[in-house]
Amino acid sequence: MSRRAQAWTWGAVGVLAVVALWELYKWLGPADGVVVGAEDGRAGSGVILLPRTNDRAMPHVWVMVGRLFESTSGGSTPPLIVPVVSAAVLTLGVAAVGWLIGVVVGFVFALVMQRWRLAEWGILPWIVVSQTVPLIAFAPLVASFGSQLDRSGVPWPQWLSVAVIASYLAFFPVAVGALRGLQSPDRAHVELMRTYAAGYWPTLVKLRLPAAVPHLLPALRLAAANAVVGAVVAEVSIGMRGGIGRMLIQLAGQGSSDPAAAWGPTFGAVALGLVAAGSVALIGVGLKNYRRGEVAA
Amino acid sequence: MTDETIAVRAAGVGKVFPTKAGEVVALTGVDLEVAAGEFVSLIGPSGCGKSTLLRLIADLDEATSGTLSVFGKTAHQARLDQDYGIAFQQAGLLPWRTVGANIALPLELHGVGKADREARIAELVDLVGLTDFVDRHPDQLSGGMQQRVAIARALAERPRLLLMDEPFGALDEMTREYLQSELARIAAETGAAVVFVTHSIPEAVFLSDRVVVMSPRPGRITDILPVDFGDARVEGLRESPEYFERVTAVREALHGAPVERPNER
Numbered sequence: 001m002s003r004r005a006q007a008w009t010w011g012a013v014g015v016l017a018v019v020a021l022w023e024l025y026k027w028l029g030p031a032d033g034v035v036v037g038a039e040d041g042r043a044g045s046g047v048i049l050l051p052r053t054n055d056r057a058m059p060h061v062w063v064m065v066g067r068l069f070e071s072t073s074g075g076s077t078p079p080l081i082v083p084v085v086s087a088a089v090l091t092l093g094v095a096a097v098g099w100l101i102g103v104v105v106g107f108v109f110a111l112v113m114q115r116w117r118l119a120e121w122g123i124l125p126w127i128v129v130s131q132t133v134p135l136i137a138f139a140p141l142v143a144s145f146g147s148q149l150d151r152s153g154v155p156w157p158q159w160l161s162v163a164v165i166a167s168y169l170a171f172f173p174v175a176v177g178a179l180r181g182l183q184s185p186d187r188a189h190v191e192l193m194r195t196y197a198a199g200y201w202p203t204l205v206k207l208r209l210p211a212a213v214p215h216l217l218p219a220l221r222l223a224a225a226n227a228v229v230g231a232v233v234a235e236v237s238i239g240m241r242g243g244i245g246r247m248l249i250q251l252a253g254q255g256s257s258d259p260a261a262a263w264g265p266t267f268g269a270v271a272l273g274l275v276a277a278g279s280v281a282l283i284g285v286g287l288k289n290y291r292r293g294e295v296a297a
Numbered sequence: 298m299t300d301e302t303i304a305v306r307a308a309g310v311g312k313v314f315p316t317k318a319g320e321v322v323a324l325t326g327v328d329l330e331v332a333a334g335e336f337v338s339l340i341g342p343s344g345c346g347k348s349t350l351l352r353l354i355a356d357l358d359e360a361t362s363g364t365l366s367v368f369g370k371t372a373h374q375a376r377l378d379q380d381y382g383i384a385f386q387q388a389g390l391l392p393w394r395t396v397g398a399n400i401a402l403p404l405e406l407h408g409v410g411k412a413d414r415e416a417r418i419a420e421l422v423d424l425v426g427l428t429d430f431v432d433r434h435p436d437q438l439s440g441g442m443q444q445r446v447a448i449a450r451a452l453a454e455r456p457r458l459l460l461m462d463e464p465f466g467a468l469d470e471m472t473r474e475y476l477q478s479e480l481a482r483i484a485a486e487t488g489a490a491v492v493f494v495t496h497s498i499p500e501a502v503f504l505s506d507r508v509v510v511m512s513p514r515p516g517r518i519t520d521i522l523p524v525d526f527g528d529a530r531v532e533g534l535r536e537s538p539e540y541f542e543r544v545t546a547v548r549e550a551l552h553g554a555p556v557e558r559p560n561e562r
Contacts, residue, residue: 186389192385194357195383202406206405289393291393292392
């Protein structure tokens with residue numbers, strides 16, 4: 001079996017294992033779960049040790065998948081998968097803009113930090129600290145700042161706020177990864193460029209950028225995943241309509257009457273992350289030669 | 298003598314490295330002249346400053362005392378003018394570039410046109426015997442082949458001076474002897490002066506017109522021995538009595554006394 005076929009096989013085995021585990025627990029576990037210290041007559045009291053397995057809490061896998069192809073809200077509405085896909089595409093677009101902003105900002109930070117040691121000492125700690133600020137804390141700030149701009153004449157659609165918030169998560173791995181990459185050339189290579197009397201820019205273009213590629217690719221992939229998470233959370237916290245995050249919250253709210261429906265946008269969000277990370281992986285295909293250092297060194 | 302006939306001239310050159318434990322004298326009172334087209338080896342134990350001296354000539358470090366000139370200019374100006382080519386112990390090829398692209402790197406950096414670059418690459422891979430490997434990447438080459446690429450790269454801009462810091466140090470003995478013969482041929486063909494750092498006595502004797510013997514603590518030149526095999530640097534030379542005579546002379550200079558030879562018949 002080729003390496004490629006093997007990879008696909010093991011990928012499929014992984015997915016099947018999750019499905020099997022889900023169904024196995026649903027079959028074996030108690031319908032009302034295991035709860036300790038519950039008070040009689042008080043819903044939600046006590047500590048849940050094992051989750052409930054009834055159809056409301058854990059629908060069968062085939063029910064969840066089947067629900068995707070049933071009409072969204074009865075009547076002649078299109079099957080659930082249609083709004084899920086269109087919401088996922090919208091979120092993907094916003095996340096892509098966020099990713100792009102994050103990559104540019106992160107890269108500029110990395111270039112500045114590589115160029116001036118002092119900048120690295122001054123900026124890097126703040127970059128790390130920036131990621132400890134919870135997204136939902138400053139999402140409303142970005143949104144209100146955006147709408148103020150919009151009112152004062154600079155067009156600022158709501159989705160741009162979401163993209164900016166997504167970029168806040170996306171820039172971090174790029175800044176750190178690109179910095180490591182730009183600093184990765186051996187002393188011998190840097191000295192070689194010096195013997196060629198090559199200045200900062202030629203050294204950057206011919207040596208540091210190519211050498212940074214192996215560090216940059218995983219950083220871009222992480223940034224893509226972060227941008228998706230950021231976009232979904234930002235949609236919810238600033239109340240943007242039409243995206244997958246908003247849809248998830250909406251359908252989860254109707255969970256008691258239509259439990260399988262909330263899993264539709266969940267699958268959509270998973271697919272979204274895979275598509276985002278996969279698209280970035282495509283960038284790596286064109287840069288194969290720059291990854292030779294990974295094995296040769 | 299004019300500037301053009303002296304490749305390297307060092308007068309009273311010294312280098313002091315400041316460290317936490319105080320100053321370390323890496324080189325002191327180095328007087329040396331390397332004529333154009335001459336092959337000079339620097340030999341000595343670790344810490345004798347031979348690599349430091351090479352780095353001073355290459356303007357990778359700055360001398361703390363004395364004067365150093367390369368073709369009559371300061372070492373700094375000579376570096377800016379690209380008067381030398383350099384090769385290190387590690388080939389230092391860029392892994393993402395093919396053999397040809399690695400050789401062309403200095404040409405690219407100095408704005409040589411594509412057609413001229415292609416022509417020069419073809420000449421150089423022919424010179425180092427790697428014509429069939431021009432499109433390979435470094436990870437597909439043996440250590441000896443990588444080192445030959447590094448030499449070709451050092452020669453790319455037809456430098457009048459070649460600086461080499463133990464370029465064969467990491468290679469096995471067979472490859473090493475083969476590349477020594479190649480280098481002797483290439484140096485003769487190009488007419489470049491060579492300053493060659495090594496800690497192998499046979500290597501220094503085989504290649505050089507003169508062997509500069511150095512000693513540590515503080516790093517200094519203790520002896521300069523003429524070898525002068527001229528055009529006789531062929532494989533047979535390694536077996537000849539003259540060769541052994543000079544190897545012995547260098548060894549004695551290194552140890553500072555006649556070497557005891559218990560097995561001498």
